[in-house]
Amino acid sequence: MPIVQQLARKTLPYLEHELASDFSRNRYYGSKFQADSVAYRDYKYFAKKRPPAESPSLVVGLRVDESASMSAFGRLEAAKRAVIAVYEFCQLCQIPVLIFGDTADVSRLEQMSIFAYVDLDKPDASDRFRLMQIRARSNNRDGMALRIMAERLAACRQQTKLLISISDGQPKAMDDYTGSYAVADMKQTIQEYERKGIAFLAAAIGQDKEVISGIYGKERFLDMTNLHEFPAKLVRMIARYL
Template sequence: MEDEKAVALKKSADSEKSSFRGSDESTDMRSTDTGETGTPQYHQANPKPMSENAKQKERDFRKKLNQAARKTVSDSIHEKVKLIVHRPDYDQEAQTEYVALSKELMPIVQEIARKTLPLLEHETSSDFERNRYYGSKFQADGIAYRDFRYFAKKRPPSESPSLVVGLRVDESASMSAFGRLEAAKRAVIAVYEFCKICNIPILIYGDTADVSKMEQMSIFAYADFDKPDANDRFRLMRIRGRSNNRDGMALRIMGERLAVSPRQTKLLISISDGQPKAMDDYTGDYAIADMQQTIEEYERKGIAFLAAAIGQDKEVISDIYGHERFLDITNLREFPAKLVRIIARYL
């Protein structure tokens, strides 16, 4: 078991010496400059205004997400719930907040990724597929057949166990209390950046219920593997404590997105501080039964569920998800590193 220093959000001695760098996408807002302690210095990013073509693509994608979500719940108890899927925007304030929160997280995320990446490397294949119309190796003995299949192409290496990650964030009003919201944001940043460095498809959605009679369920698509965007990291700062929570519906929508992924391992993590409660009467045993039925249904479709409890209802959340799927997050400062290490174990 790793010691407490490895879990705490501090830069380890190994990371001081590491020359590891994330992908180009994950380093857009970071220079290679370092401070006196060797910690990367962060600079304000100023992305260009979105073009009209890009805005139209965003609208089309949002429409697609809404249609897919409504179809997913059409044969469930949530069929008549008025649902809207949002694609949050970002601004200078969101960028500033992201830089402030990510500054101390990136060294530990990079250190975990540095230790994880060698496990993902494929062995170089020495096998070639013969008799190809094109390829990197010429076969002189193929000329005799006069069928123009004179080349050999290197076989792709066998795939390592592949992973896709879904991260659901409960945006109920109670998340605003006791530092839970900042803890959730820090954890989401850490998971997002780790997945980007390791090239793991990532889906990050937040949800709340009952913001109005015309919007009984709100989904916030912060990051989606079908439309990755380097600026998604700034969208994450739009996570808020809002209203109620209709957990079963959120899990169903995200579970369906993961279920159709071609990746072998599909992990869905829910960050929540309390039990389900929404209008009308979505609470107590009724809501819990819906959540448990949803978990069972999507586990049969290959989804692995984990629940990260960061509030006062930890025992209830443990009972809902089952002890084997439950993560008791007592120390919110250690939450980001703990969550990233758990994801790394699924690789």
């Protein structure tokens, strides 16, 4: 929290500047009379308040891989800390945030599972506690998870739409969703939604960093080898998009 609060203190002045309204002068009508304009005798004696800019013009989506392998080497706890850090930073800076977890193949009837911890449409003071339910479960069908979240973000009015995936491994789910087929599905999803204005970042915290980098591309890849630095690095990365 001290790191998050420090970053928020540095960020907020920029947001306040962007939010500040100004008056456009030389109007025939408006809410403010400009006495110094009378000399021009053009009847444009008023100033009208400009509406505040949409700010911050950023919405953040955070996708957490809840595959079973996330339970190894402290990855899940690091992911939770990072998610909490992002959530608290977004709350302090009033940035809309969407946080979903996902897994696959819990059962034959439940091939894909999405857990909405923080929803854009239903912000709740209890969201920060709900994030503690993030846990390692089964497999991961990354392409569908990204597609579901990207579709939600694409409908948002904010100018910058950032979707971050926290994962420790390559996609793997039942019925051959693995290898080149899964990689092709993910690349297609990323390309499709980048055309719709979604910016993707992959935060890799496991042994498959090279594979994840190959899927997302080096320009969208964050190597989070040092799990202790992960929360602060992720928040700083989001701050750059403001």
